[in-house]
């Protein structure tokens with residue numbers, strides 16, 4: 543069983559690299575951003591509540607995303623492992639995830655933390671905004687807020703997983719295949 547946290551600031555390439563990892567290791571991809579955008583597209587009340595936070599680049603409340611993760615984990619009882627993309631984003635979410643996985647007896651194997659320079663993040667997100675149609679990728683002040691929220695609320699998770707000996711920093715600059723190779727070399731060394 544391989545449970546990976548794919549970590550990094552907005553624009554670090556988590557979604558892109560998750561695609562490679564899913565194929566290589568047959569994991570279930572669990573992106574809270576994708577789940578929230580599906581809720582918005584479906585016009586659910588959860589989606590409506592989340593959209594107000596997402597459009598400003600703020601985090602959706604912990605209880606909402608933890609509830610979504612709980613439901614999705616329960617929907618895949620025989621899974622060979624999960625890749626968590628964009629979750630956890632707060633210490634409270636990380637603690638909730640540890641508790642949920644403990645119930646299943648399958649802890650996090652490692653946190654892969656993509657490291658990318660600030661200006662490169664902004665460039666990538668603005669570039670994605672031209673094609674993704676995502677409102678939060680269109681406006682430079684929302685992009686800067688997302689990075690600021692990451693630094694303040696999410697980056698402390700490096701210490702959280704580091705204390706468990708599970709933090710692996712990965713150079714996230716360079717080409718997509720180069721970064722994919724760095725991730726694979728790290729994952730292949732993880733205990734499972």
Ligand code: AMP
Pocket residue numbers: 552574575576578595596597599600601602603604607627628629630631635678688
């Ligand atoms: P992402 O697709 O991961 O870039 O997420 C897009 C937006 O969805 C974020 O800016 C947040 O508003 C919201 N979001 C996604 N995942 C989480 C999470 N784990 N906790 C809180 N908000 C989240």
